[in-house]
Amino acid sequence: MEATANISKSLTTEELECLDMQNKRIVTDFKANLLETNARKYWDLFYKRNETRFFKDRHWTTREFTELINDNHSSNLERRVIFEVGCGVGNFIYPLLEEKLNFFIYACDFSPRAIEFVKANKLYNEEYVKAFVADVTTDEIFHVINDNTVDIITLVFVLSAIHPEKFVTVLRNIWKVLRQDAIVLFRDYGIYDMAQFRFKPGNKIAENFYMRQDGTRSYYFSLNVLRELFVTAGFEVLDISYIHRRTINKKENVDVPRIFIQGKFKKSIY
Incomplete structure (x- = not known):
């Protein structure tokens, strides 16, 4: 277990027992490899079932990431370039477009079906946004985006869906398309989030991966893992912390604590 200063909260006896039970039956190597091989298919099926209904539009992003509204360019006429990695059906990009911020947005997703939904939105206009299918663990993004051209990259609940062995590869790929001193805005699941304890034995693939x-x-x-990943990939850590929120659904009588991890990272030279 990681050092207390690095984890998001102290664990109860029940939570410790849950983590122990998860370790008693781990996903087999064969099944884990199958999940990796079929990752695109599973996400495509996810969007086939849920279409645009599953995730809510992310109107909170400009509040949490003020860099999206603070333009430090010498001229406000210069349009900034944003690259959203893992755009899903557009829950991040369309609230930004509605605010009429001065951006050109690249948006990619692993799922071809998700990109179809992005392009079907009435706000989709390639004068302002270009959506495309790409596996960011490969060089596919470079077929669309040139090196050193992006001002801000967003990684919002995306890296967690990728195999941990490929985390650094993903970060090094996005490092290449960023301008010098450009930034990555990151939010994802924090260690010991409520959802982590919902997994039953037989669902754990590796440490903190399900x-x-x-x-x-x-x-x-965890803070230490995320910090080390970005530093290894050539980034300077500007800010990193756990974010404690609650998921509330009065209709279904749901009120549960959530733990996310949020960070801001700047491109630096290797």
Whole structure:
């Protein structure tokens, strides 16, 4: 278990027992490899089932990440370039477009079906946004975006869906398309988030990495792990912290604590 200063909260006896039970039956190597091989298929099926209904539009992003509204360019006429990695059906980009901020937005997703939904939105206009299918663990993004051209990259609940062995590769790929001193805005699942304790024995793939019933996967980050990943990939850590929120649904009588991890990272030279 990680040092107390690094984790998001102290664990109860029940939570410790839950983590212990998860370790008693781990996903087999064969199944883990199958999940990796079929990752795109599982996310495509996810969007086939849920279409645009699953995730809510992220109107909180400009509040949490003021860099999106603070333009430090010498001329406000210069349009900034944003690259959203893992755009899903557009829950991040369309609230930004509605605010009429001075951006050109690249948006990619692993799922071809998700990109179809992005392009079907009435706000989609390639004068302001270009959406495309890409696996960011490969060089596919470079077929669309040139090196050293992006001002801000957003990674919002995306890296956790990728195999941990590929985290640094992803970060090094996005490092290449960022301008010098450009930034990455990051939010994802924090270690010991409520959702981590919902996994039953047989769903754990590796440390803090789990399989959902639909075949998609989720990793839960600690401060130390996230910091080391970005530093290894050539970034300077500007800010990193746990974010404690609550998920509330009065209609379904749901009120549960959530733990996310949030950070801001600047491109620096290797």
